[in-house]
Amino acid sequence: MFRARFFTACAMAVSFPVLVMAQSVDFGGLRADKTAPVEVTADSLNVNQESGQAVFSGNVEVTQGDMHMKAAELEVFYASDKRSEITRLHATGGVTLVSPTEAAEAEEAVYDVKAGTVVMTGNVLLTQGDNVMSGNKLNVDLSTGAGTMDGRVRTLLKPAGSK
Template identity: 55%
Template sequence: MPSNLRLLAAAAALVLLAAPIHAQEVTFGTMRADSDAPVEVSADQLSVNQSDGTALYSGNVVIGQGEMRLSAPRVLVVYAETRNAIARLEATGGVTLVSGTEAAEAERADYDIDAGTVTMSGNVLLTQGDNALTSERMVVDLDSGTAQMDGRVRTVLQPGGSE
């Protein structure tokens, strides 16, 4: 192959490797929920609405279940119809989800406890060791330890970095 064609082929390969991916599935090695573990919530304030079955935690909210931690300025807890269990959590105002060495940040997170999924949206940033991924939306399956990212996904992998 002539040298200018080799150079063109190498440049094309670099462009393909550097191009953002539009949808990507990633593994979350340690980010799994222990659905049998209790959900613990701490916050500066709590407002309970008996009529619609919700509770609003605000100010330095931290929610833990097993090894997983979610923090946000505001979290709305929606109880199941029987009101004996939490159906979902809606965190807003800048959310951080941490488990082990993995962390994800977004503007909003919705945790469906029965489905075992966390949907994060708005400027999602996922860090796994030295590697980083960004997107507009990420759905984490806490049972399988995987996530689907979509909406202009960009990945930065550090050579020799940890997973």
């Protein structure tokens, strides 16, 4: 009787999505070279020299090495002492972050260039091959690929050989 319940519980754990509050994962594909140039293209650009801020709007695309990000709007923050040094990117309006092996979507994302971290918030959806994870906040260290998904995490893991 105990064995039957145990095996039933194990089968259910593999068959159904996993619901947890926080989950650490390896985002090996979501890595970036912090020293690589950051290229931004958009429909328009508004620069405020006093605040050291630039706002790209419309069909924004950001590339750094193998990492690509798309958004409706992107605020670029520069170092106060070096106007040519980007310190932070804040993307809003349906953000998509893509690497060669993974893709993530969210309502907004903040990329801290110096720290090498990306924090995506608002209906986050991460796809790694056939596996899918969703939550409210995704925090990734782009140097190591280590990350954490927080806020009512839902994970669908497909075992090898499943359809």
